[in-house]
Amino acid sequence: MNEPTIAQKGPYEVVLEPGIKSWCTCGESKTQPFCDASHREKGIFRSLKFEVKEKDTYWLCGCKRTSTPPFCDGTHNKI
């Protein structure tokens, strides 16, 4: 199975400080929406690193099917 696991059918609302973050793409991380290296067991996924430039509230995709990763784009409403 090459599809990521749906960790949650909706975004995670998180307040992020500036810095490099690592978003889970496989859906198996226990520290959603962030990577905990669980993708190594699924083999085909890698985390997505992204930079937060200013402290703010962000909505990170939980369904792992967004077309604008790591941010929610509403795709979860269609699954």
Ligand code: FES
């Ligand atoms: S949670 Fe994935 S697109 Fe909204």
